[in-house]
Amino acid sequence: AQKITQTQPGMFVQEKEAVTLDCTYDTSDPSYGLFWYKQPSSGEMIFLIYQGSYDQQNATEGRYSLNFQKARKSANLVISASQLGDSAMYFCAMSLNNAGNNRKLIWGLGTSLAVNP
Amino acid sequence: ETGVTQSPTHLIKTRGQQVTLRCSSQSGHNTVSWYQQALGQGPQFIFQYYREEENGRGNFPPRFSGLQFPNYSSELNVNALELDDSALYLCASSRFRDARPLHFGNGTRLTVT
Numbered sequence: 001a002q003k004i005t006q007t008q009p010g011m012f013v014q015e016k017e018a019v020t021l022d023c024t025y026d027t028s029d030p031s032y033g034l035f036w037y038k039q040p041s042s043g044e045m046i047f048l049i050y051q052g053s054y055d056q057q058n059a060t061e062g063r064y065s066l067n068f069q070k071a072r073k074s075a076n077l078v079i080s081a082s083q084l085g086d087s088a089m090y091f092c093a094m095s096l097n098n099a100g101n102n103r104k105l106i107w108g109l110g111t112s113l114a115v116n117p
Numbered sequence: 118e119t120g121v122t123q124s125p126t127h128l129i130k131t132r133g134q135q136v137t138l139r140c141s142s143q144s145g146h147n148t149v150s151w152y153q154q155a156l157g158q159g160p161q162f163i164f165q166y167y168r169e170e171e172n173g174r175g176n177f178p179p180r181f182s183g184l185q186f187p188n189y190s191s192e193l194n195v196n197a198l199e200l201d202d203s204a205l206y207l208c209a210s211s212r213f214r215d216a217r218p219l220h221f222g223n224g225t226r227l228t229v230t
Binding site: 037043045047091108110 | 159
């Protein structure tokens with residue numbers, strides 16, 4: 001079954017420190033994409049970073065990097081130099097290249113990150 | 118370039134009523150997907166529209182229906198509202214066959230009493 005697992009319901013980090021948010025996935029499809037989104041309390045879903053299953057290098061976007069370990073089926077998000085504005089829910093999601101190009105996303109339950117001053 | 122816009126932002130309805138939520142896709146995007154996010158949960162895929170036709174559906178009953186218009190904007194209709202339909206409804210747009218990330222609107226928060 002296709003599934004995303006985020007095992008950390010809540011995380012705390014000190015401002016300016018780095019934090020890793022865990023994500024493991026399960027799929028038998030060889031072609032898939034992994035995404036991280038940030039959702040502040042306002043509700044908007046903000047794209048952070050993407051990793052394709054065939055990408056050789058780990059994705060990076062500014063302070064965000066994705067630690068992609070294909071054999072372990074993990075795609076952890078690393079946020080460096082945390083800022084107070086990083087406090088939000090973080091969701092890991094997976095897309096599959098299934099029939100009809102119906103590119104639905106499968107989501108984890110999210111991790112609530114609190115950045116302490 | 119305009120982003121994805123959803124309306125209304127908040128809505129309160131009574132059980133049994135019907136509701137229509139609206140979404141304008143980002144410029145250049147021809148595919149719209151709808152997601153339901155219950156409180157404390159990740160989003161759940163409802164359906165996707167491409168070229169004005171449903172192009173895939175999640176595990177939602179037929180009382181959840183949609184439309185896509187020639188300008189790629191979309192509506193989500195929910196009939197016979199139930200209390201469990203209370204959620205944040207997110208719309209996302211993309212280009213068909215494009216693996217790049219979905220762009221989401223700010224969502225419509227629906228409360229059913």
